[in-house]
Amino acid sequence: SKPNPTAVFGVTSSPDGIAGSTYDYIVIGGGTAGLAVAGRLSENPAISVLVVEAGADDRNNPLVYDVNQFTNVGGTFLDWGYLADEGRVVTQGKTLGGSSSINGGTWTRGSAAQYDSWSTLLEKSEANLGWNWKGMLHYMRKAENFFPPTPEQVAKGAEAIPSVHGSSGPVHAAFPRGMYGGPQQPAFLASASNASGLVHCPDFSAGNPNCVSMCPVSLNYFNNDRRSSSAEAYLTPNEKTRKNWVTLTQHLVTKIIWSNTQIPLVASGVEFAAYSNTTNGTTRFTAHARKEIILAAGAIRTPAILQLSGIGDANLLRPLNITPLVDLKTVGLNLIDQTNTVLIASGTGFDPAGSGPSDVIAYPNFYQIFRNASTDKAAEVKKSIQTWAASQASNGLSASTLETIFEKQAEIILNTKAPMIEMFYATGPDPSIQLVTVCWQLLPFSRGRVAIVSNDPFEYPYVHANYLNVSLDLDVMAAGLQLARKILQTPPLSDLSTGEVVPGAAVPDNAEGGSAADWRAYIRQNYNSVTHPIGTAAMMRRELGGVVDGHLKVYDTANVRVVDASVLPMQLSAHLSSTVYGVAEKAADLIKAAQY
Numbered sequence: 001s002k003p004n005p006t007a008v009f010g011v012t013s014s015p016d017g018i019a020g021s022t023y024d025y026i027v028i029g030g031g032t033a034g035l036a037v038a039g040r041l042s043e044n045p046a047i048s049v050l051v052v053e054a055g056a057d058d059r060n061n062p063l064v065y066d067v068n069q070f071t072n073v074g075g076t077f078l079d080w081g082y083l084a085d086e087g088r089v090v091t092q093g094k095t096l097g098g099s100s101s102i103n104g105g106t107w108t109r110g111s112a113a114q115y116d117s118w119s120t121l122l123e124k125s126e127a128n129l130g131w132n133w134k135g136m137l138h139y140m141r142k143a144e145n146f147f148p149p150t151p152e153q154v155a156k157g158a159e160a161i162p163s164v165h166g167s168s169g170p171v172h173a174a175f176p177r178g179m180y181g182g183p184q185q186p187a188f189l190a191s192a193s194n195a196s197g198l199v200h201c202p203d204f205s206a207g208n209p210n211c212v213s214m215c216p217v218s219l220n221y222f223n224n225d226r227r228s229s230s231a232e233a234y235l236t237p238n239e240k241t242r243k244n245w246v247t248l249t250q251h252l253v254t255k256i257i258w259s260n261t262q263i264p265l266v267a268s269g270v271e272f273a274a275y276s277n278t279t280n281g282t283t284r285f286t287a288h289a290r291k292e293i294i295l296a297a298g299a300i301r302t303p304a305i306l307q308l309s310g311i312g313d314a315n316l317l318r319p320l321n322i323t324p325l326v327d328l329k330t331v332g333l334n335l336i337d338q339t340n341t342v343l344i345a346s347g348t349g350f351d352p353a354g355s356g357p358s359d360v361i362a363y364p365n366f367y368q369i370f371r372n373a374s375t376d377k378a379a380e381v382k383k384s385i386q387t388w389a390a391s392q393a394s395n396g397l398s399a400s401t402l403e404t405i406f407e408k409q410a411e412i413i414l415n416t417k418a419p420m421i422e423m424f425y426a427t428g429p430d431p432s433i434q435l436v437t438v439c440w441q442l443l444p445f446s447r448g449r450v451a452i453v454s455n456d457p458f459e460y461p462y463v464h465a466n467y468l469n470v471s472l473d474l475d476v477m478a479a480g481l482q483l484a485r486k487i488l489q490t491p492p493l494s495d496l497s498t499g500e501v502v503p504g505a506a507v508p509d510n511a512e513g514g515s516a517a518d519w520r521a522y523i524r525q526n527y528n529s530v531t532h533p534i535g536t537a538a539m540m541r542r543e544l545g546g547v548v549d550g551h552l553k554v555y556d557t558a559n560v561r562v563v564d565a566s567v568l569p570m571q572l573s574a575h576l577s578s579t580v581y582g583v584a585e586k587a588a589d590l591i592k593a594a595q596y
């Protein structure tokens with residue numbers, strides 16, 4: 001078929017030549033998933049693609065390209081900074097590349113059983129679409145260009161199973177040139193094993209991350225450890241040559257435009273307006289789509305755009321003067337973020353011998369954190385599922401659908417022993433070299449919601465993560481922190497420490513590493529958002545509360561898909577970006593296979 005160049009191509013912040021134009025596909029959000037899908041669709045010069053991104057092109061800002069600066073991004077113009085429960089802020093990337101441009105870059109995957117569970121939440125007729133570990137591994141590898149550790153990095157403790165990684169995809173992952181060579185990371189690895197019984201494994205990405213290991217980072221070893229965001233990976237190499245792909249920055253999509261009001265709804269384009277820190281554009285532009293609208297605005301904004309476009313709970317939309325077109329009540333529900341709490345010990349002044357990023361993690365399972373109490377605790381989980389489902393019912397389709405989902409989650413936790421806690425060990429910046437453990441609960445039962453509060457698309461949606469609402473979520477955090485403290489007190493790591501400073505005396509120590517009650521009280525006051533929201537347009541069968549089907553199509557629409565973190569139905573024992581890339585890669589193939 002013949003080439004289909006767009007009037008303008010590459011990256012621009014001007015709507016000239018875009019407003020009023022028609023494209024085969026319009027992608028809403030130039031973030032992690034959005035640029036990955038656009039990059040794959042535009043491989044065919046006969047296909048034209050428009051991406052509309054609210055943020056600016058900040059690829060050359062050191063806050064973006066230097067992964068080590070990721071902790072300095074929160075609260076800057078690069079962060080949407082969604083205010084959630086109890087003053088907690090959910091950082092999300094507001095820049096080309098989205099959250100992949102500002103994240104920590106830690107490169108891991110969940111356990112095989114977690115990906116396998118996705119298919120069980122779909123219609124039986126969709127169970128063979130490949131939403132499982134095998135299918136996702138294929139696409140996660142497709143996204144990846146993995147560089148195995150060098151002998152020098154191996155000497156510092158780096159390991160990998162190269163066969164589970166891709167070597168010809170666009171996203172670079174490697175151990176950093178700046179990898180720490182001091183005693184601290186191997187010491188954490190050894191102490192985590194000694195204190196918890198965790199086995200040491202070579203790679204978290206092979207389908208069983210229930211272990212302790214060093215792990216790679218999404219950066220380009222051959223370009224000075226430069227961050228490999230979705231913008232750097234999928235867009236930068238192609239922006240000057242692909243005349244069929246244009247990315248419009250600093251414009252906010254305000255809604256999807258429909259060509260009918262009957263079910264199935266047919267999308268014909270999007271409306272958008274200029275957007276920056278100082279501008280909420282009053283002029284509304286439109287661009288038209290011949291084939292599909294692809295939502296990739298992230299787990300907070302994707303459901304908000306659906307709601308602004310008339311897809312959502314009619315009882316939410318009507319009072320906001322939005323005509324409900326599809327009364328899909330679960331849009332924005334099933335929000336699952338995670339919580340973390342930080343433990344800091346001061347160091348003996350050892351030489352960290354590197355600049356990072358930090359790359360050692362321990363992933364204990366339910367039994368390894370609850371230890372002697374785990375039999376009782378497992379019984380408590382089984383007998384509480386119904387009560388927990390009822391308590392979260394307003395953030396799902398119903399108590400009974402949540403019960404089905406929670407049964408699956410409990411099976412993953414108790415039977416397949418997927419990691420329940422992440423302990424991310426970081427070398428602190430202090431001159432005396434701190435030992436920092438960021439400890440988070442990976443698989444919460446608490447469910448929250450995202451809901452627009454007006455029909456003004458510039459207004460932030462209400463974000464209620466319902467953190468720690470289910471008692472087990474807080475108990476897991478407390479048990480995890482007891483273990484994290486024990487690890488800090490166990491040789492050889494303890495030999496590098498002069499003692500814990502945070503929380504220190506605020507949680508008095510005892511034989512258990514502090515009482516669970518003291519930890520619970522401390523965590524309630526001091527937890528943070530992990531900023532890994534998912535689930536708000538979940539890929540599940542409709543009767544379970546799904547928003548998209550196994551083809552990622554929004555129910556009752558003919559040509560609207562969601563391809564970002566919103567579709568993940570349950571949390572993973574992992575950092576999310578490798579999985580989000582895998583979803584986007586698979587989405588691109590599903591879209592290419594559709595006939596129009």
Ligand SMILES: Cc1cc2nc3c(=O)[nH]c(=O)nc-3n(C[C@H](O)[C@H](O)[C@H](O)COP(=O)(O)OP(=O)(O)OC[C@H]3O[C@@H](n4cnc5c(N)ncnc54)[C@H](O)[C@@H]3O)c2cc1C
Pocket residue numbers: 028029030031032033034052053054055091092093094095096097098099100102103104105106107108251252253254296297298299301302305531532564565566575576577578580
């Ligand atoms: C601070 C932080 C640290 C993290 N650390 C790690 C890590 O170390 N390792 C890891 O694997 N994962 C990490 N993650 C998670 C991972 O980065 C995200 O889960 C993933 O990037 C989400 O991808 P997405 O495509 O769903 O959304 P995003 O990448 O956030 O993309 C959404 C895009 O849509 C744009 N947008 C939103 N609304 C509109 C609109 N109305 N119109 C136009 N554009 C819009 C946004 O500006 C953004 O660019 C981290 C996340 C954060 C926030």
